[in-house]
Amino acid sequence: MKRRFMEFMAGRYGADQLSRFLLGVVVVCLVVNLFTRWQALYLASLVVLGVCYFRMFSKNYAKRSAENQRYLEATGNVRGWFTKRRNRIAQSKDYHIYKCPSCGQKIRIPRGKGRICITCPKCGREFEKKS
Ligand SMILES: [Zn+2]
Structure with missing residues (x-):
């Protein structure tokens, strides 16, 4: 068949x-x-x-x-x-997506690392977020 x-x-x-x-x-x-x-x-x-x-x-x-x-x-x-x-x-289970406050570049951050300092790869601005 x-x-x-x-x-x-x-x-x-x-x-x-x-x-x-x-x-x-x-x-x-x-x-x-x-x-x-x-x-x-x-x-x-x-x-x-x-x-x-x-x-x-x-x-x-x-x-x-x-x-x-x-x-x-x-x-x-x-x-x-x-x-x-x-x-x-x-x-979204494993990563947070944040936007850079100065240039708007989207940045992917792994979850569960506590409060971390993020450096924007595009403009170099540093900002703090909870991961
Ligand atoms: Zn930026």
Whole structure:
């Protein structure tokens, strides 16, 4: 069964960021549809799902790849913002982020070292903070 699927998928485009995004849209639409029972939303999500399958089973690599590239370029800023937030949250367990009072440079300080004197690497200003 697994081998058959692999043979079927050989030479086909498969999943990429755009199709994963489209699947997410389908899931959100279906969940919203559970509560609202909007027939149009249900049909729209089926259409998007169809597009998603069409893209995954497509053998036209160049066209699908170009579509994905356009999607990545169009959403780069939004995805970057989310990545930044996720990294900030992951780091906040181990680090404090302080801003230099004179130049505004962000400085990352390890937590749990008590009161320490911080020297700004950009302007050289020294200030004291609790780490
Ligand atoms: Zn500074």
